[in-house]
Amino acid sequence: xxxxxxxxxxxxxxxxxxxxxxxxxxxxxxxxxxxxxxxxxxxxxxxxxxxxxxxxxxxxxxxxxxxxxxxxxxxxxxxxxxxxxxxxxxxxxxxxxxxxxxxxxxxxxxxxxxxxxxxxxxxxxxxxxxxxxxxxxxxxxxxxxxxxxxxxxxxxxxxxxxxxxxxxxxxxxxxxxxxxxxxxxxxxxxxxxxxxxxxxxxxxxxxxxxxxxxxxxxxxxxxxxxxxxxxxxxxxxxxxxxxxxxxxxxxxxxxxxxxxxxxxxxxxxxxxxxxxxxxxxxxxxxxxxxxxxxxxxxxxxxxxxxxxxxxxxxxxxxxxxxxxxxxxxxxxxxxxxxxxxxxxxxxxxxxxxxxxxxxxxxxxxxxxxxxxxxxxxxxxxxxxxxxxxxxxxxxxxxxxxxxxxxxxxxxxxxxxxxxxxxxxxxxxxxxxxxxxxxxxxxxxxxxxxxxxxxxxxxxxxxxxxxxxxxxxxxxxxxxxxxxxxxxxxxxxxxxxxxxxxxxxxxxxxxxxxxxxxxxxxxxxxxxxxxxxxxxxxxxxxxxxxxxxxxxxxxxxxxxxxxxxxxxxxxxxxxxxxxxxxxxxxxxxxxxxxxxxxxxxxxxxxxxxxxxxxxxxxxxxxxxxxxxxxxxxxxxxxxxxxxxxxxxxxxxxxxxxxxxxxxxxxxxxxxxxxxxxxxxxxxxxxxxxxxxxxxxxxxxxxxxxxxxxxxxxxxxxxxxxxxxxxxxxxxxxxxxxxxxxxxxxxxxxxxxxxxxxxxxxxxxxxxxxxxxxxxxxxxxxxxxxxxxxxxxxxxxxxxxxxxxxxxxxxxxxxxxxxxxxxxxxxxxxxxxxxxxxxxxxxxxxxxxxxxxxxxxxxxxxxxxxxxxxxxxxxxxxxxxxxxxxxxxxxxx
Amino acid sequence: xxxxxxxxxxxxxxxxxxxxxxxxxxxxxxxxxxxxxxxxxxxxxxxxxxxxxxxxxxxxxxxxxxxxxxxxxxxxxxxxxxxxxxxxxxxxxxxx
Ligand SMILES: [Mg+2]
Ligand SMILES: [Zn+2]
Ligand SMILES: [Zn+2]
Numbered sequence: 001x002x003x004x005x006x007x008x009x010x011x012x013x014x015x016x017x018x019x020x021x022x023x024x025x026x027x028x029x030x031x032x033x034x035x036x037x038x039x040x041x042x043x044x045x046x047x048x049x050x051x052x053x054x055x056x057x058x059x060x061x062x063x064x065x066x067x068x069x070x071x072x073x074x075x076x077x078x079x080x081x082x083x084x085x086x087x088x089x090x091x092x093x094x095x096x097x098x099x100x101x102x103x104x105x106x107x108x109x110x111x112x113x114x115x116x117x118x119x120x121x122x123x124x125x126x127x128x129x130x131x132x133x134x135x136x137x138x139x140x141x142x143x144x145x146x147x148x149x150x151x152x153x154x155x156x157x158x159x160x161x162x163x164x165x166x167x168x169x170x171x172x173x174x175x176x177x178x179x180x181x182x183x184x185x186x187x188x189x190x191x192x193x194x195x196x197x198x199x200x201x202x203x204x205x206x207x208x209x210x211x212x213x214x215x216x217x218x219x220x221x222x223x224x225x226x227x228x229x230x231x232x233x234x235x236x237x238x239x240x241x242x243x244x245x246x247x248x249x250x251x252x253x254x255x256x257x258x259x260x261x262x263x264x265x266x267x268x269x270x271x272x273x274x275x276x277x278x279x280x281x282x283x284x285x286x287x288x289x290x291x292x293x294x295x296x297x298x299x300x301x302x303x304x305x306x307x308x309x310x311x312x313x314x315x316x317x318x319x320x321x322x323x324x325x326x327x328x329x330x331x332x333x334x335x336x337x338x339x340x341x342x343x344x345x346x347x348x349x350x351x352x353x354x355x356x357x358x359x360x361x362x363x364x365x366x367x368x369x370x371x372x373x374x375x376x377x378x379x380x381x382x383x384x385x386x387x388x389x390x391x392x393x394x395x396x397x398x399x400x401x402x403x404x405x406x407x408x409x410x411x412x413x414x415x416x417x418x419x420x421x422x423x424x425x426x427x428x429x430x431x432x433x434x435x436x437x438x439x440x441x442x443x444x445x446x447x448x449x450x451x452x453x454x455x456x457x458x459x460x461x462x463x464x465x466x467x468x469x470x471x472x473x474x475x476x477x478x479x480x481x482x483x484x485x486x487x488x489x490x491x492x493x494x495x496x497x498x499x500x501x502x503x504x505x506x507x508x509x510x511x512x513x514x515x516x517x518x519x520x521x522x523x524x525x526x527x528x529x530x531x532x533x534x535x536x537x538x539x540x541x542x543x544x545x546x547x548x549x550x551x552x553x554x555x556x557x558x559x560x561x562x563x564x565x566x567x568x569x570x571x572x573x574x575x576x577x578x579x580x581x582x583x584x585x586x587x588x589x590x591x592x593x594x595x596x597x598x599x600x601x602x603x604x605x606x607x608x609x610x611x612x613x614x615x616x617x618x619x620x621x622x623x624x625x626x627x628x629x630x631x632x633x634x635x636x637x638x639x640x641x642x643x644x645x646x647x648x649x650x651x652x653x654x655x656x657x658x659x660x661x662x663x664x665x666x667x668x669x670x671x672x673x674x675x676x677x678x679x680x681x682x683x684x685x686x687x688x689x690x691x692x693x694x695x696x697x698x699x700x701x702x703x704x705x706x707x708x709x710x711x712x713x714x715x716x717x718x719x720x721x722x723x724x725x726x727x728x729x730x731x732x733x734x735x736x737x738x739x740x741x742x743x744x745x746x747x748x749x750x751x752x753x754x755x756x757x758x759x760x761x762x763x764x765x766x767x768x769x770x771x772x773x774x775x776x777x778x779x780x781x782x783x784x785x786x787x788x789x790x791x792x793x794x795x796x797x798x799x800x801x802x803x804x805x806x807x808x809x810x811x812x813x814x815x816x817x818x819x820x821x822x823x824x825x826x827x828x829x830x831x832x833x834x835x836x837x838x839x840x841x842x843x844x845x846x847x848x849x850x851x852x853x854x855x856x857x858x859x860x861x862x863x864x865x866x867x868x869x870x871x872x873x874x875x876x877x878x879x880x881x882x883x884x885x886x887x888x889x890x891x
Numbered sequence: 892x893x894x895x896x897x898x899x900x901x902x903x904x905x906x907x908x909x910x911x912x913x914x915x916x917x918x919x920x921x922x923x924x925x926x927x928x929x930x931x932x933x934x935x936x937x938x939x940x941x942x943x944x945x946x947x948x949x950x951x952x953x954x955x956x957x958x959x960x961x962x963x964x965x966x967x968x969x970x971x972x973x974x975x976x977x978x979x980x981x982x983x984x985x986x987x
Binding site: 134135138141846848853854855856857858859862863864865866871 | 938939940943944945946970972974975978979980981985986987
């Protein structure tokens with residue numbers, strides 16, 4: 001057999017002749033089965049339309065069910081009908097050509113330019129064909145404008161016939177509005193008109209008459225698709241259920257029969273018209289059952305029938321559901337769970353999964369012993385094997401092999417064993433929605449007990465995963481090429497730096513940050529036992545450095561421990577996240593220890609927090625570490641040092657208590673006083689507004705001015721200031737406060753809302769006002785504009801909300817939920833369109849970006865040739881950092 | 892200033908093609924220039940493309956009209972870029 005290449009695909013319209021030529025059966029019978037339930041010849045179930053029973057051979061092509069592609073039949077229609085898919089084109093051609101002679105109605109400007117209409121058509125045709133070769137898109141535009149202009153011409157330039165308006169009544173009726181009134185154009189009339197249009201005239205309107213003569217848009221012969229396209233289903237009861245298309249085709253055949261009868265018996269015109277109309281309806285809904293302006297075709301039990309269009313369209317349609325997205329073998333899906341004892345490169349795979357997913361391994365002298373072991377273990381004991389492929393290509397299912405030991409002895413070069421997934425195998429791990437390339441990464445398998453996939457917490461950000469029930473997919477590459485690609489390009493550690501922005505997307509989150517802060521704090525002094533504990537958590541084997549404190553006891557600092565894992569020539573300086581407000585520092589003379597100084601691989605000053613090791617934190621200590629020492633060092637830092645951070649928290653204990661968010665009475669009183677003052681100020685504003693003293697701001701109404709003043713000047717201030725009061729009374733080592741300051745979790749706003757006051761609730765940025773007339777609920781006086789009546793929640797979460805406050809809070813919260821729901825659907829749609837538009841662009845070896853046809857999109861990638869993954873946060877070169885690396889400090 | 896502008900934009904409607912103010916004075920309009928034919932051939936050879944493989948620009952584009960570009964010309968656009976300083980790109984002028 002020789003190979004063929006598909007060079008191009010051309011779409012056209014089937015002509016009646018072609019339909020007849022490809023048809024193997026003419027449909028005559030409107031019944032499908034005889035009394036014994038055998039499909040009738042010349043019905044839409046004719047066995048010549050395709051073999052449906054296994055073992056049978058096709059009468060037409062002689063193939064069995066697997067090979068026979070099915071064959072088309074045809075139905076000769078008693079009267080032609082319009083194809084719904086083409087009504088727009090039919091309408092346009094009817095309007096752009098003469099009703100009498102069928103010529104293209106050349107607009108007067110062209111006649112003026114070229115002399116007479118014949119010459120104009122000739123000349124336009126010449127220009128058009130030339131343009132089509134070089135600028136096909138431009139030619140299309142020209143054809144469209146010509147067509148549009150021709151539709152406006154009211155007298156034929158060829159025969160002088162007066163032209164009438166042609167109205168399309170959706171979906172398939174055409175009317176001509178002449179002086180004598182509206183005349184319905186039957187498909188026969190329309191077909192006659194379309195037949196008259198010459199090829200050349202069609203071509204300048206943008207049609208290809210060789211592949212799509214317009215009269216073929218009117219159906220005279222209907223192709224009957226093969227049975228393979230509309231298989232019947234045998235229900236458990238033994239009854240046959242036919243495909244929607246078969247039902248629809250049966251309707252069409254019946255309607256056609258009725259029309260034929262009416263014509264043959266010479267029935268009155270109305271009866272014929274009705275039968276014709278019905279045939280048109282059935283054929284229309286056969287193509288598109290959701291055609292607007294037509295009742296939806298329904299199955300007997302009320303389920304809407306699926307037309308041909310419905311098979312292709314939408315998310316579950318052929319394109320999006322079966323071609324762009326397929327269900328695949330060698331894949332698995334289950335719930336995910338965290339496992340801090342894995343490497344970031346690993347994924348924990350349940351044994352039950354490992355026993356089903358397989359990797360084909362060729363037998364060689366070097367692996368034959370191991371593979372024999374797998375075969376002996378068989379399909380039910382891990383690590384085993386499920387199938388063996390013999391050198392002559394037979395697949396042996398190990399479930400049914402009686403003597404596996406004997407089979408194992410037979411193994412030798414040329415055999416292939418489909419063995420269970422094993423530790424060290426590479427797999428692809430994925431979480432939807434796959435919005436960026438880090439949504440699918442290569443992981444190394446660790447087979448573990450349990451039923452969930454497990455992953456390291458530091459890879460949550462690239463997948464955007466959490467463990468509230470998230471599920472993920474796992475795919476096993478089946479050949480060496482795919483496995484190599486996965487290892488070299490997709491492995492997690494290769495994705496630490498994100499190409500989305502110059503910075504690490506894999507890095508510290510939550511407890512890793514709290515742990516780093518606690519460990520690197522000045523107050524942390526560690527005994528020898530503790531140091532050993534921490535270092536062994538990192539798997540460290542080697543000497544312990546000299547302690548920083550010798551007397552009264554030997555103590556090591558946390559900074560010393562961290563320094564042991566930094567490269568010896570590493571320099572870094574930068575403010576920590578905790579450097580803000582009172583604790584702000586901007587150079588190494590820092591009392592608060594909030595300025596990080598690493599010199600020659602020693603952490604000399606400063607605490608590590610989100611700014612140093614956090615995920616999605618560009619220009620951080622960790623970012624420079626990965627950028628300058630490579631992904632291997634970056635991975636090792638997470639796999640070792642991050643485990644120390646967790647160990648620190650385990651030993652110290654890190655939690656959140658009610659105490660952390662409870663305030664002393666004096667603080668509460670202070671906040672209460674502040675809020676009351678604010679309410680008073682709101683009152684004053686309202687009074688000034690009522691008495692007309694309030695001046696409107698430029699461009700604003702008086703009401704808007706009042707709202708802005710209340711919201712911005714008074715109430716926002718009130719929340720901010722109560723937050724400050726709350727924080728003022730908080731201990732620096734309050735757990736919640738540590739988390740907020742270090743960036744581990746939560747913000748000062750969260751603390752404020754828990755401890756001090758929830759503050760103003762809002763909908764679309766305004767105070768909550770809708771509900772009852774002139775008030776939110778019946779608990780307030782009508783027209784009350786005061787703070788509490790319009791959604792200011794005075795209480796904190798600790799204090800507890802009053803019922804009315806709870807409703808205000810729920811109203812504000814709802815807006816957030818709606819927003820996210822709307823945003824995700826919108827951004828998903830945009831993502832799909834962008835990917836469809838950009839997927840075939842590639843970077844050529846000369847660094848230019850080109851489309852698949854070879855056209856140039858960018859002369860050099862990104863117009864600067866910079867890989868954003870290797871640059872620094874939107875900069876292509878960072879000279880300051882270069883100096884810092886060498887000199888140990890910035891300029 | 893605003894008075895002269897509005898008067899000129901009115902007159903440009905009737906004359907259709909010519910603007911009498913300099914669009915290149917605006918900071919967001921990059922520099923456009925017509926590439927001489929021999930240089931254009933050189934550039935196309937260097938990039939390994941046919942003229943129509945370059946991104947297109949309409950002859951009716953205000954910048955093309957302002958420098959008098961005709962269909963078939965190659966235009967050099969020099970843009971400012973925050974990462975690359977200056978970026979040179981080429982456009983192929985098409986009718987329309
Ligand atoms: Mg979740
Ligand atoms: Zn066949
Ligand atoms: Zn005519």
